[in-house]
Amino acid sequence: MDLSHILNSKKIKSSFFLAVFSVFFVVKAFAIQDSPKQGKVVNAKQDTYDPTVVILEHIADSHYWHLWGENAIPLPVILYTDKGLETFSSAHFEDGRKAFTGKYYTYKLVNDKVKAVDQSGKIDEAANKKVYDFSITKNVVSLWLACILLLIIFFGVASAYKKTVGKAPKGFQSFIEPVIVFVRDDIARPNIGYKYERFMPLLLTVFFFIWISNMMGLVPFFPGGANLTGNIAVTFVLAAMTLIVVNLNGNKHYWQHIFAPADVPGWLWPLWWIVELLGIVSRPFALMIRLFANITAGHIIVLSLISLIFVFKSIAVAPVSIAFVVFMDVLELLVALLQAFIFTLLTALFIGTATEEHHH
Amino acid sequence: MELVTPEIGLVFWTTISFLILFFLLARYAWKPIMGAIGEREKSIEDALLKAEAAKEEMTRLTGENEALLKQARAERDLILKEAKQVKDQIIGEAKAAAQTEGNKIIEKAKVEINNQKAIALADVKNQIATLSIDIAEKILRRQFEDQQKQDELVTDLLKEVKLS
Numbered sequence: 001m002d003l004s005h006i007l008n009s010k011k012i013k014s015s016f017f018l019a020v021f022s023v024f025f026v027v028k029a030f031a032i033q034d035s036p037k038q039g040k041v042v043n044a045k046q047d048t049y050d051p052t053v054v055i056l057e058h059i060a061d062s063h064y065w066h067l068w069g070e071n072a073i074p075l076p077v078i079l080y081t082d083k084g085l086e087t088f089s090s091a092h093f094e095d096g097r098k099a100f101t102g103k104y105y106t107y108k109l110v111n112d113k114v115k116a117v118d119q120s121g122k123i124d125e126a127a128n129k130k131v132y133d134f135s136i137t138k139n140v141v142s143l144w145l146a147c148i149l150l151l152i153i154f155f156g157v158a159s160a161y162k163k164t165v166g167k168a169p170k171g172f173q174s175f176i177e178p179v180i181v182f183v184r185d186d187i188a189r190p191n192i193g194y195k196y197e198r199f200m201p202l203l204l205t206v207f208f209f210i211w212i213s214n215m216m217g218l219v220p221f222f223p224g225g226a227n228l229t230g231n232i233a234v235t236f237v238l239a240a241m242t243l244i245v246v247n248l249n250g251n252k253h254y255w256q257h258i259f260a261p262a263d264v265p266g267w268l269w270p271l272w273w274i275v276e277l278l279g280i281v282s283r284p285f286a287l288m289i290r291l292f293a294n295i296t297a298g299h300i301i302v303l304s305l306i307s308l309i310f311v312f313k314s315i316a317v318a319p320v321s322i323a324f325v326v327f328m329d330v331l332e333l334l335v336a337l338l339q340a341f342i343f344t345l346l347t348a349l350f351i352g353t354a355t356e357e358h359h360h
Numbered sequence: 361m362e363l364v365t366p367e368i369g370l371v372f373w374t375t376i377s378f379l380i381l382f383f384l385l386a387r388y389a390w391k392p393i394m395g396a397i398g399e400r401e402k403s404i405e406d407a408l409l410k411a412e413a414a415k416e417e418m419t420r421l422t423g424e425n426e427a428l429l430k431q432a433r434a435e436r437d438l439i440l441k442e443a444k445q446v447k448d449q450i451i452g453e454a455k456a457a458a459q460t461e462g463n464k465i466i467e468k469a470k471v472e473i474n475n476q477k478a479i480a481l482a483d484v485k486n487q488i489a490t491l492s493i494d495i496a497e498k499i500l501r502r503q504f505e506d507q508q509k510q511d512e513l514v515t516d517l518l519k520e521v522k523l524s
Contacts, residue, residue: 056363135369180393201391237375
């Protein structure tokens with residue numbers, strides 16, 4: 001993939017990007033400073049700024065969507081307990097300061113996680129095993145926003161195609177089309193072969209979902225800011241989709257290679273099965289970890305650079321932080337696309353190996 | 361460790377949302393988009409192929425035209441040649457006919473001239489003979505008036521007879 005033209009255009013528009021990321025930076029700095037829960041608690045306890053806590057809190061999921069200052073959107077809590085379903089607003093927790101007594105148990109926010117507690121306020125481990133948290137968290141809202149954004153974009157593009165049948169693409173359609181054609185001609189076709197058309201919807205959905213989610217994660221204020229693709233649950237689901245699709249579409253040769261390899265002696269087969277099983281699982285597992293680690297690492301670096309200001313407690317550090325954050329954000333823009341590309345490419349590759357026709 | 365432990369809630373919502381997103385996009389976005397892109401590519405390819413075919417057809421037609429032109433030219437040349445031949449032949453024939461006719465006329469004229477000449481000559485001869493006889497008669501009349509001269513004449517005539 002030749003990215004030099006992207007870099008060149010970046011140079012041309014660098015002043016624009018600088019302006020945009022300067023805004024991002026300021027917002028991020030405020031976001032950290034204003035952090036309502038952790039910042040105050042930590043400061044009250046130790047009177048020192050602990051970047052680890054702040055950073056981990058920012059990349060983790062939350063039952064609130066923090067906007068600015070003391071303002072945060074409380075999100076619905078949905079709990080599935082052994083006695084039944086419980087739904088209430090996270091506003092009842094008052095940023096974790098209060099416990100809330102629901103229909104079946106009493107709950108409290110511990111490290112932004114809903115835990116069942118007993119009368120004295122201690123965590124009730126026995127009850128916790130029966131309580132499953134299906135809350136609409138920040139990441140779930142972010143996920144839905146990403147889905148809505150994707151639906152708006154691609155329904156719009158699809159209707160544009162219906163309007164301009166057989167004509168050249170126009171406007172936003174002409175920006176999207178090369179990307180779709182890229183996914184088709186550089187990801188699907190070379191890796192899957194002539195059967196690529198069946199898998200195009202999945203590959204395109206995965207590619208654009210990851211890309212849009214990554215980009216939204218880079219925006220520090222409301223519609224973005226959630227660390228969606230940097231959450232292991234999300235990457236787990238995406239990788240699981242790959243695992244299922246690859247193995248459901250595996251052909252005779254694929255399964256024969258796993259269970260009855262012709263060039264391996266029979267007594268080695270049990271060992272072979274274990275190795276192959278590990279291979280089947282480890283490939284999507286690597287996908288899961290790769291996406292999660294890349295995006296989370298990007299967030300951590302940006303947050304660490306901003307935390308420097310608060311660690312040194314000096315505004316003089318700000319210019320240095322700004323410079324590095326701008327650099328990192330530009331890099332993350334590239335990573336956002338790159339990770340979407342790699343995930344899709346490897347999915348296509350795995351599908352390709354599973355559906356390959358062997359000619360011995 | 362909490363960071364790398366997938367939470368059941370998010371897994372649940374992600375699975376449902378992603379599947380819905382997938383089916384919606386597959387049905388209402390990717391299908392028409394991929395179809396349109398494929399169709400457009402196909403139509404472009406068709407157009408290119410058609411252009412190529414048209415070009416070939418054009419070359420073929422040009423070649424054919426040239427061949428036709430060549431043939432026409434050759435035919436024209438042939439016709440011209442034939443016409444020239446016919447012309448020459450006709451002229452030749454006409455010349456020959458004219459010659460013969462002329463010759464015939466001349467021959468006829470000659471014969472006529474000879475005839476006329478003969479007739480004229482005969483006439484002239486007759487007249488001369490008549491005149492001669494008249495003259496001779498007159499002379500003789502005069503001559504015979506004198507006996508001597510009659511004798512002389514007879515002698516002369518006899519001499520002449522001898523000579524002839």
